[in-house]
Amino acid sequence: MRTLPRNGRLRGQQLTRMFCSTPRTYRVANQIGAGIGDHVTVAISAGSVRRSANLAYVLPLTATIAGAVLGMFIGDDPGAMLGAVAGLFIAFLHVRRRAAADTGISAIRPQIISRSS
Numbered sequence: 001m002r003t004l005p006r007n008g009r010l011r012g013q014q015l016t017r018m019f020c021s022t023p024r025t026y027r028v029a030n031q032i033g034a035g036i037g038d039h040v041t042v043a044i045s046a047g048s049v050r051r052s053a054n055l056a057y058v059l060p061l062t063a064t065i066a067g068a069v070l071g072m073f074i075g076d077d078p079g080a081m082l083g084a085v086a087g088l089f090i091a092f093l094h095v096r097r098r099a100a101a102d103t104g105i106s107a108i109r110p111q112i113i114s115r116s117s
Contacts, residue, residue: 029111040112055095063091 026042034040064087071083 026110029109032112032115034112034115039116041114041116042110043113044110055098059095060088060091063087063094 028042032040064084067087067090068080068084071079071081071086073079074083
């Protein structure tokens with residue numbers, strides 16, 4: 001069982017550890033030549049977390065609601081259900097395409113910025 005720090009708050013890293021039973025592996029740019037076992041500081045570009053969250057959560061939710069509203073005008077309740085599913089499916093396809101296209105952009109990838117002791 002995990003205990004809270006003295007200030008009563010869980011830090012993001014500690015919260016992540018609660019839900020991950022095994023070590024996670026991430027691919028990051030290593031421009032400083034860090035080696036295996038080195039403790040490093042990893043950084044991401046400003047705004048990339050917000051953009052990723054919008055793409056992964058806000059876009060599908062908005063597309064689902066828009067599809068349901070559009071479907072409701074076309075075919076009442078069954079149309080709303082089909083429209084919601086169609087909107088979610090279209091958003092899912094868009095998110096997959098965008099995620100695949102963005103993987104090669106080095107400006108949004110995590111990078112090792114320094115070694116720490």
